[in-house]
């Protein structure tokens with residue numbers, strides 16, 4: 001068995017509170033997954049990752065990138081080290097992408113055929129070939145709890161015809177990924193540690209910015225019966241209302257009893273919005289990448305305007321702050337007075353600004369810890385409110401219902 005998914009509450013807007021049981025542990029959803037590209041969430045050690053967030057509960061699940069680990073140190077080396085969990089000493093759940101997104105971002109360096117993609121390494125120009133089968137072999141060797149079918153990511157913008165053609169290729173590759181995974185799932189490096197357990201392969205819905213193609217892609221993948229589904233090819237420069245629309249149209253088709261993952265999003269208010277629409281999992285490099293550039297997220301103070309537009313649900317608005325600004329040079333406050341992460345409990349804005357200005361590596365570390373904590377706190381708050389919303393809806397003693405009568 002790969003995973004089981006237990007939904008405990010579904011709110012009116014579609015958001016669900018669930019527990020995703022995986023071989024390396026249980027993940028409470030909706031969840032944000034920090035990205036550990038090269039088997040490291042940049043600048044943050046694993047011991048700290050286990051303690052981020054205001055509740056110090058840490059990251060429940062992290063990502064690693066197949067393309068990067070395939071090139072260095074190589075998936076066979078990681079297999080010999082016992083798989084990526086053991087290699088990086090991360091005992092909690094993990095997910096690997098298929099490598100497709102990175103390979104397709106090498107537009108000058110690749111050649112696509114029905115069989116797969118030939119590409120040149122961004123490191124040394126050496127030639128490589130990824131087929132759906134090879135991507136699955138690499139991901140089995142890495143041994144994350146969840147692995148992804150190999151998909152083609154169409155360029156943006158693309159015509160309907162071009163998107164359709166690319167989507168058909170993605171579907172053919174999804175079927176090949178699934179067949180290959182089913183034949184080889186027993187080869188995962190931790191097979192003997194978790195008897196009877198396997199990785200779980202998710203299919204990826206494509207279809208560009210066309211609602212009819214998104215629906216068709218979801219329908220085709222659902223016919224193939226994956227244990228979970230991802231929505232790929234979004235947040236690639238399209239307007240936010242298009243992203244939202246594509247997610248909404250796809251969620252209508254995906255089975256409600258399986259986990260749903262939107263890849264590569266987004267800002268704090270976006271992950272909150274999508275979680276409330278019924279997305280269970282999200283990942284993004286934004287909190288860590290922004291942190292390394294001195295861009296921090298914090299909650300808005302009363303009367304302060306944030307960067308998000310107020311939605312249907314009252315959300316704690318996120319404010320972006322650039323720590324290198326002179327105004328923080330003698331600011332004794334923590335980044336976010338409402339945050340009780342490791343960094344906000346101990347360090348001032350003045351100190352963080354100093355570290356950034358003199359380019360001390362600790363600055364990137366502390367900024368990353370806070371930004372990741374802010375993202376985890378956002379999802380923790382959403383999970384709490386999903387439960388509360390349902391309790392309110394069914395509680396006959398609640399004020400809302402009494403007023404309605």
Ligand SMILES: [Zn+2]
Nearest residue numbers: 339341344370
């Ligand atoms: Zn903090």
